[in-house]
Amino acid sequence: MSLGEIWAILRRRWYFMVPFTVLSLLGGAYLYATVPVSYQSQSSVGLLDSSAVARLAPTFGNPISNAGGSLIVTADVLIRTLESGDAAKELRGRGVTDPYTAGFAPASESPLLVLSVTGTDREKVLEETNTLTTFAGEQLDALQAAAKVPPAYTVQTARVVLPQTPVAKSKSRYQDIAAVVILGVVSAFLLSILMEGVAVVRRRRSLVKTPRPRRARTPRRERASALNRQVDAAAILTVYLVLAFFIPSNLALPALGGVGTPANVFALLGLLWYLATWLGGRILPAPGTRLARVAMCVLGVAVLAAYVADAMRQSSHQEVLGADRGLIGFLVWVSLVVLTSAGMQERDRLDVLMRRMVVMGSVVAAIGFYDFFAATNIADSIHIPGLQTSVAQVTVMDRGSFTRPRSTTAQPLEFGGMLAILLPFAIQQALDPVRRHLPAWRRWGPVLLMAGALPLTVSRTSIIGILLVALVMVPRWKPARRWTAIGVMTASVAGFKVLVPGLIGTITALFASFLSNSDSSTQARTVKYSAIVPYLKEHPLFGRGFGTFTPDLYFFTDNQYMLTAAEMGVVGIVALFTLFVTGIHHGGAIRRLARTESDRELGQAFFASSLVALVISATFDSLSFPMFAGMFFLMLGAGGSYLGFLRREAAATVPTPRDIPEAPLRQLVESR
Numbered sequence: 001m002s003l004g005e006i007w008a009i010l011r012r013r014w015y016f017m018v019p020f021t022v023l024s025l026l027g028g029a030y031l032y033a034t035v036p037v038s039y040q041s042q043s044s045v046g047l048l049d050s051s052a053v054a055r056l057a058p059t060f061g062n063p064i065s066n067a068g069g070s071l072i073v074t075a076d077v078l079i080r081t082l083e084s085g086d087a088a089k090e091l092r093g094r095g096v097t098d099p100y101t102a103g104f105a106p107a108s109e110s111p112l113l114v115l116s117v118t119g120t121d122r123e124k125v126l127e128e129t130n131t132l133t134t135f136a137g138e139q140l141d142a143l144q145a146a147a148k149v150p151p152a153y154t155v156q157t158a159r160v161v162l163p164q165t166p167v168a169k170s171k172s173r174y175q176d177i178a179a180v181v182i183l184g185v186v187s188a189f190l191l192s193i194l195m196e197g198v199a200v201v202r203r204r205r206s207l208v209k210t211p212r213p214r215r216a217r218t219p220r221r222e223r224a225s226a227l228n229r230q231v232d233a234a235a236i237l238t239v240y241l242v243l244a245f246f247i248p249s250n251l252a253l254p255a256l257g258g259v260g261t262p263a264n265v266f267a268l269l270g271l272l273w274y275l276a277t278w279l280g281g282r283i284l285p286a287p288g289t290r291l292a293r294v295a296m297c298v299l300g301v302a303v304l305a306a307y308v309a310d311a312m313r314q315s316s317h318q319e320v321l322g323a324d325r326g327l328i329g330f331l332v333w334v335s336l337v338v339l340t341s342a343g344m345q346e347r348d349r350l351d352v353l354m355r356r357m358v359v360m361g362s363v364v365a366a367i368g369f370y371d372f373f374a375a376t377n378i379a380d381s382i383h384i385p386g387l388q389t390s391v392a393q394v395t396v397m398d399r400g401s402f403t404r405p406r407s408t409t410a411q412p413l414e415f416g417g418m419l420a421i422l423l424p425f426a427i428q429q430a431l432d433p434v435r436r437h438l439p440a441w442r443r444w445g446p447v448l449l450m451a452g453a454l455p456l457t458v459s460r461t462s463i464i465g466i467l468l469v470a471l472v473m474v475p476r477w478k479p480a481r482r483w484t485a486i487g488v489m490t491a492s493v494a495g496f497k498v499l500v501p502g503l504i505g506t507i508t509a510l511f512a513s514f515l516s517n518s519d520s521s522t523q524a525r526t527v528k529y530s531a532i533v534p535y536l537k538e539h540p541l542f543g544r545g546f547g548t549f550t551p552d553l554y555f556f557t558d559n560q561y562m563l564t565a566a567e568m569g570v571v572g573i574v575a576l577f578t579l580f581v582t583g584i585h586h587g588g589a590i591r592r593l594a595r596t597e598s599d600r601e602l603g604q605a606f607f608a609s610s611l612v613a614l615v616i617s618a619t620f621d622s623l624s625f626p627m628f629a630g631m632f633f634l635m636l637g638a639g640g641s642y643l644g645f646l647r648r649e650a651a652a653t654v655p656t657p658r659d660i661p662e663a664p665l666r667q668l669v670e671s672r
Contacts, residue, residue, distance in 0.1 A: 003231065006193075006276050013192035020191070024184020028177040035176065036120040038169045041129040044161035045136055047071045047078075047111040074140075074155055075111035079103060081139050082115075082132075091135060096128045101316065102136070106552055112160065118317075122166045129163035190275060197279040233343030234353045236270040237634065240336075241353075245360040248379040249627040250410040251387040259329040261626050262387070268328075271335035274343050285342035288647040292341045292640030295582040296334055302575035303330045303546045306568040310545025319548040326547025326567075333633045340637030347645045350638065357634070358429055361422040362446035364407045365453040368415060371405035372456040379408050399458040401502060414625035416457040419450045420465025420612050421631060424473060424605035426450050431481075432598050455496060455503060460510055461619040465612045472608035476600075532557065535566050543569035560617035563624065579636065580617075583610030586639030593646040606639045 010017050049071060081087055082102040091100070098119030105112040115132050119125040137157040144154050244263035253260035277283045285293075303326065310323045344350045371377050397404045397412055404412040426446040429435060435443055454462040474485050497504050535544060535554075549557070549566045557563040564572045587607025594600040613632050616622065623629045 005280075005282075006273075009196045009276075009280065010189070010192055013195055016192045016195065017188045020184050020188030024181045024188075027180045027184065031173070031177050031180060035173050037173065038118050038120055039122045039125050039166035040116055040118045040169045041125045041164050041166040042114055042116040042161070043129055043133045043159065043163040044105060045113045045115060045133060046158050046160045047075055047113075047140075048156045048158050071111035071155060075104065075113055077143065078136065078140050079113065081143065082136060087135075087139065091132065094131050094135065096131050096135075098125060098128055099317065100128070100132055101318075102132075103553065118169065125166040126163060129166075133159060133163060186272070189272065190279070193276045193279040197281045231273065232345070232349060233270075233274070233339045234349040236266075236273060236343075237336075237339055237353055238356055240267050240270065240630070241357055241360050244627055244630050245364050246408060247384065247387075248382055248408045248410070249414070249625065250379070250389045251382070251384055252389075252626075253386070254388050256325060256328060258624070258626065259325050259332065263630060264329070264332040264626060267332045267335045267339075267630075270339055271331065274335075274338055283343070283345070286344060286641060286644050288644035289341040289640040291582060291585070291643075292337050292637050295578050295636070296337050298578045299575040300330065300334070302542075302568045302572040303327065305542040305571055306544070306546045309539055309542040309569075310548055313539075313544070315545065315548065316553070318550070318553055319545060322547040322550050322553075323545040324547075326545070329547065329629075333629065336630060336633040337637035337640075340634055341640040341644070344638075344641045347642075350641055350645075354425060354638065355429060357631075358422060358426045358446050361419065361631075362426065362449040364409075364415075365419055365446075365449040368405035368407040368419075368453040368456060369449070371407060372403055372453075375403040377406055379406065382408075399506065402456075402458050402500075402506065404458050405453070405456055409627050410625055412457045413459060413461050413620040414622075414628050416454055416459050416462030416465065417613075417616050417620065417622055417625075418628045418631055419454055420462060420469065420616065421609045421628075421635065423447070423450045423454070423466065423469050424608040424612075425635075427469075427473060428598075428601045428605040431601055434598065451492070455507060456500075458503070458506055458510070460514065461616050463507060463511075464619065465616050468612045468615060469608050472611060473604055476604055529562070531555065532562055532566055536569075539569055541569045541571060543567045543572055546572070556621070558620055560620070560622045560624075563621045576617075580610055580614040583613065583632075583636050583639055586610070586636075586643050589643050590639070590646060593643070593650055595649075599646065602642065606635065606642070609635055610639075 079102050096117065098117050100115070100117045102113060102115050105114045113136070115129065115136060117125050117128045117132060119128065140155065140157055240263050243266055244261070247262050249261055249263075251261065252258055253262075253265070256265075274283075278285070307323050307327060310319060315323075340350075340353075344353075367378055397406070406412045406415045409415040409418060430443040430447050451466060454466045470485075470489065474482055477485065493504060535549070538544070543565065544567055546567045549563060554566075557566070561573065561576065564576050568575070584607055587603045587605070587610060589603070590606060591600050591603030594603055613622065623632070
């Protein structure tokens with residue numbers, strides 16, 4: 001369905017669009033007039049170690065302080081005390097009736113606390129912030145007095161930043177207004193399309209019952225315009241890929257956080273296009289592609305159950321916003337799977353989309369080469385009006401003497417993970433017999449760029465990804481191609497040792513330190529495993545809420561399975577494994593049904609890509625990064641679409657009893 005056809009439907013159904021739009025605008029205006037502006041004031045408190053820190057603390061020292069350490073444990077105890085119910089009751093008695101928060105200062109590894117109060121009365125908020133700051137020092141003294149800490153070992157509080165003049169916080173206000181307006185307009189849009197679809201069905205039935213002769217009309221030649229051009233899922237997803245690859249994934253709309261990237265917003269518009277085309281009777285979901293959407297339904301159950309679990313507990317305002325953003329992110333994933341699996345009606349268009357994805361991914365890899373050798377991040381120089389970074393303090397990251405590139409992604413791990421799941425398709429397209437007429441540099445250029453950029457990230461995730469791709473794809477090749485690939489990989493390692501001295505040694509040292517458990521990053525992750533256990537015990541089945549376990553409130557998990565367990569519990573873990581297993585099943589089923597070597601290679605590519613996603617998700621919180629998550633769900637839907645095409649081809653070639661001539665059947669009966 002073209003944009004012009006959608007516009008014509010909306011004009012015909014104006015009696016839905018106009019009232020709903022007016023009501024939504026009136027609702028937004030009512031909220032703007034009645035919802036007061038919130039003000040927030042903050043103060044910062046630092047913890048000072050005891051006067052006896054210079055001497056070795058005896059065993060009967062301060063039990064709540066990390067004597068001679070960083071006082072992180074002490075700060076954590078104080079934060080939990082301030083957020084307890086008894087502390088809230090005491091503060092209400094002192095006049096602090098507005099919501100308040102206490103937590104570690106962002107991007108700080110020291111015992112620096114940030115205390116904030118949010119309310120509608122500017123003067124009262126400032127007074128409450130002063131009260132909260134004083135109360136924090138009193139609580140620390142009371143904790144140590146109850147533990148009978150000697151004065152020489154007491155920890156003191158110091159006001160680093162005095163309570164600041166309250167500033168207006170209108171973000172949540174405008175979010176509510178925008179939500180009401182968008183809900184009204186989208187509801188009118190879907191209702192108009194639905195009624196148009198019902199009308200189309202009724203007209204078709206009436207024509208079948210009472211066919212009427214029609215006068216021959218001279219066909220009118222429509223003007224070729226942008227609105228009248230037919231739009232399909234491949235075109236929409238191509239625009240999505242352009243936005244996802246070439247706008248840095250850390251840039252997003254301020255009101256939506258990390259999920260508000262331009263690519264994600266466009267994907268949601270693509271979902272509306274599909275719903276309009278489907279409800280209007282112009283398209284039917286491609287048959288044989290249901291499995292990918294069933295897997296998304298399983299994930300949807302886990303997301304909704306976690307959302308309800310978050311609503312039933314006393315979650316903070318930041319967690320509520322995180323849960324709302326989680327729902328938006330899930331809708332983005334749904335749109336990608338639906339467009340690729342149900343919206344693709346022609347295999348040629350899907351092939352074109354996959355080639356475009358590989359080409360754009362190779363351009364992103366080439367940008368990573370520039371970042372590595374220029375010791376910079378080109379994405380830092382990209383500024384788009386209306387967008388802001390959703391990742392705090394994204395700077396050039398180093399490891400050893402090398403700059404870790406991130407290209408247009410938010411982090412080097414996302415860069416490496418995204419290339420690792422795209423690499424199998426670059427190899428498959430390079431080996432495709434249909435493309436043998438192309439020059440070698442066009443076929444093998446993407447493979448060299450992606451595979452070459454992976455070691456430059458200087459991360460274990462990238463090396464694990466490229467090794468998995470080799471272990472899955474190379475053994476299935478014929479001996480001649482297999483030994484050639486082994487020789488190329490060996491020569492590549494030697495080439496890196498010559499062209500980039502020290503890189504191979506640094507990567508080898510990473511794995512050596514990991515195996516010996518002497519790596520600082522490995523030790524930090526091990527500590528997080530035990531730190532997340534209390535949150536898992538609190539909500540083991542449905543979790544704390546999808547999108548609520550954010551680093552600014554808790555900590556980085558660096559493990560998608562841990563993050564999913566904390567946010568969606570056991571149900572979420574089952575849903576996550578369902579996604580990965582579905583992708584692996586797509587690859588295996590495509591390979592089994594394939595009748596050509598090209599399709600067999602394609603199935604193996606889907607198998608390798610899904611397996612890589614399953615394994616490396618244990619090394620970083622993969623689905624928290626928009627570019628990686630977008631490519632994964634796009635390939636999940638594409639695998640289901642390819643499987644549907646092969647199933648329909650196989651069903652079309654299977655002879656039915658009606659196709660068998662009668663004479664041979666009679667002879668067969670007589671012979672018996």
